[in-house]
Amino acid sequence: MKPKLVVTGAAGRMGKRVLNAAVESGEFEIAAATEADGNPTLGKDAGLTAGIGELGVPITTEGPADADVVIDFSLPQATDKVIDYCVQNNVALILATTGLSDEQLKKVDEVSAKIPIIQQTNMSVGMNTLFAVVGKVANMLGEEYDIEITEAHHRFKRDAPSGSAMTLAENVAKETGRDFPDCLVHGRYGKEAVREKGTIGMHAIRGGDITGEHSVIYSSLGETITISHSAHNRDNFARGSVRAAKWLAGKPAGRYSMADALGIK
Template sequence: MNEINMKVAILGANGRMGRVLIEALRENEEAYLAVATVRDDSPWVGIDVGELAGIGTQGVSCSAVSTLKPDDVDVVIDFTLPAAFDDNLAWCVANKKPVVIGTTGLSEQQLIALDEAAKQIPLVFAANYSVGVNVMLALVKQAALALGNTADIEILEAHHRFKQDAPSGTAMAIGQAIADTLGRNLQECAVYGREGKEPPREHKTIGFATVRAGDIVGEHTALFADIGERLEITHKASSRLTFAKGAVHAALWLSSRENGRYGMDDVIGLA
């Protein structure tokens, strides 16, 4: 494969991330957008991708996902919805195509399918493709080691009004990183809402607070609060382009990997 001519397919090109991925690929010198798919019944079928992204005509038209052909693509980037995940993953496995997956809100069964697929193809799955967020994940592990036995831990996140899953995939990844470091089961210790009069906070719980408002791109804070001091580790995204560029970087990195499931920590060398 010639890396400077890597053919990328974006699945769900009309979504918020799909549109930004189109822009990110236009700016990348090592890969180019070969295919952009939308639902078969989408009104965007046949429309130039530049109209979607607002960047002018690009010479690539949106195509129905059912028309995707193996010879047209080297690597797939999938930022669709959980409802489309099963078919998209099955296509990548059947056609032996590496895939970068940014779909969040997956079920436990879909996560199992992800691990099974990784035995047959290389794939990157991450809740967030920002380099900064993945550095944050490394930092919260260090903080948990130093403060987790005494501090109360809360995770605060905010996104735009249209985001459907809550807490966000990134917030859950932060919580999981902390729980794993402390030897806790996140499913047992997570608290997702508080209301009314409750008993005092149990120390080993990890709390989540969610905001959905306006056009917030994404903000995440891991709070370690003890008596007399607190540590806050925060990441704020001002543009989705940072996520899209990270996903394209992951696609380039993945193109030469062996079968397996990778994360952004592998891509950027933090694993």
């Protein structure tokens, strides 16, 4: 029997791509597609809204009680409602919404005792591979290499730096013994902006329709190594989340990672 999937934010840019990827995979029964109260797509067929043909699933404000897994790419304002729904109905959760507050992240930790959950700042297979290696590279290179992180996204992205850039920095900090997030320097400005040893520079670019670009720069007095990832479109995030949802459905309660779902060590 196929797991029953709920896609939240189903009329949004990512929600549409998740629906497409889930239907394309053939691995799920689409149990519901949800949107916020007042959304103009409520009542419309989710497949037609996503441009993938009629699914027979109207966009609603609530998911069913018998779903198996939720993929959430909506907004932080909706996160608490999504989490509460999953806890009340014992539904696994792929939480891909970025810009969560400290209180919401704490709530994720707490509810992982009740439901299986993956909360990740980036769902692509490539980015999660990058997450796994950036700290190891920094550790191998040593203290003489300055580390800078740049990220670029479309003009509509609300949070900055991106959640993925923060995860890259956090993984570097963990591996090299830096105090995160105090080690971060967000951009530079002024006549006395000389780089301080041990810091990690963080730079956010917003423009046009850039899907997502991240680079980690390691530079010494003689050479520079750059590890980067470019997202060509949103489908890689959608496909990664669908792959993770298939893996997570039916798992016991716990806090899991995309590395777990993808088998990245």
